[in-house]
């Protein structure tokens with residue numbers, strides 16, 4: 001397809017997302033978020049619009065969006081309701097692992113069903129005793145003929161209740177040294193031996209379900225081993241997380257922008273001492289910092305997504321974008337609360353939601369402490385003396 005027709009298609013998709021968010025999402029966010037209700041109708045509409053296959057190649061039925069355009073979609077969605085981004089992004093991390101590392105048979109079998117949203121799911125890495133230190137996971141997959149027998153527990157898994165298929169990080173050789181050589185990624189569909197907890201109760205990121213997944217002698221066909229080779233799971237996950245981190249960074253830009261937007265409006269409406277509070281220097285300085293954070297965060301996301309698109313190693317760029325944009329979301333949410341004064345504490349204003357949602361961004365897809373370590377490791381490599 002010529003480049004300009006891609007640009008035209010991208011802009012049509014971005015326009016369609018804007019219209020969908022204003023007409024079909026924004027009017028329902030407050031109710032769904034406060035009731036912590038799964039937004040089924042919205043999720044189904046997102047699947048109809050192709051978002052469950054946003055980054056999957058058109059040959060498999062996806063929209064084939066480039067990373068920079070996908071990041072723009074995520075920013076738009078997050079600015080209206082951050083929770084929705086988890087519904088398609090966790091699913092796409094699983095799909096990306098299959099698309100980048102799966103065998104031709106696996107791609108042909110799974111990707112069209114992931115792209116249409118017929119099968120929806122997510123990625124299961126974290127366990128009760130291991131999150132940042134993924135090599136410490138205990139879920140084991142033991143080969144028995146043409147199956148793996150999986151035992152273990154994953155926790156905090158996004159889409160864990162409504163999803164039916166997950167990319168699950170397991171140990172196929174628990175004794176391997178180094179440990180990552182014994183780690184593999186399996187696609188596991190719900191069925192006998194695979195149960196999930198109720199939706200976990202959370203501070204924010206409401207609506208979307210997070211759950212514990214329990215595998216008790218769960219029999220998984222050996223053909224579900226992504227890539228068909230054991231010992232490559234951690235590598236696949238880390239590659240998938242580059243896109244995941246760009247996505248979380250884009251969510252950060254969306255939340256930071258929404259907080260700025262609400263604060264700017266309020267600061268021009270609210271009057272104290274005879275003038276709008278935007279004219280008090282203490283408020284004006286906050287707004288300037290908030291706006292600068294949004295622009296800087298967006299540029300970092302663009303830089304990381306362009307590097308990802310070119311197929312370059314971009315863990316440092318994705319790490320910087322994730323770190324900065326998510327801290328920007330947190331800072332802007334708090335500044336927006338200060339600017340809203342007492343009203344910020346009311347559930348009538350969206351700033352209370354930004355304040356509950358933004359800390360998650362600093363934790364998920366690798367904590368911001370971990371991002372700093374990744375950035376410095378890369379600096380050491382790239383600028384070794």
Ligand SMILES: Cc1cc2nc3c(=O)[nH]c(=O)nc-3n(C[C@H](O)[C@H](O)[C@H](O)COP(=O)(O)OP(=O)(O)OC[C@H]3O[C@@H](n4cnc5c(N)ncnc54)[C@H](O)[C@@H]3O)c2cc1C
Nearest residue numbers: 123124125126130131132133156157158364365366367369
């Ligand atoms: C709402 C929600 C949704 C989630 N969705 C998913 C999902 O879909 N799939 C999934 O697999 N996981 C998911 N997670 C889990 C998330 O990815 C982990 O919580 C995160 O990776 C951190 O792991 P942990 O909670 O075990 O913290 P820990 O690893 O125990 O870390 C605790 C603290 O120690 C710090 N720390 C740890 N190691 C180091 C180090 N080497 N140097 C410096 N500091 C360090 C951390 O930065 C953190 O501050 C989700 C979590 C939440 C809250």
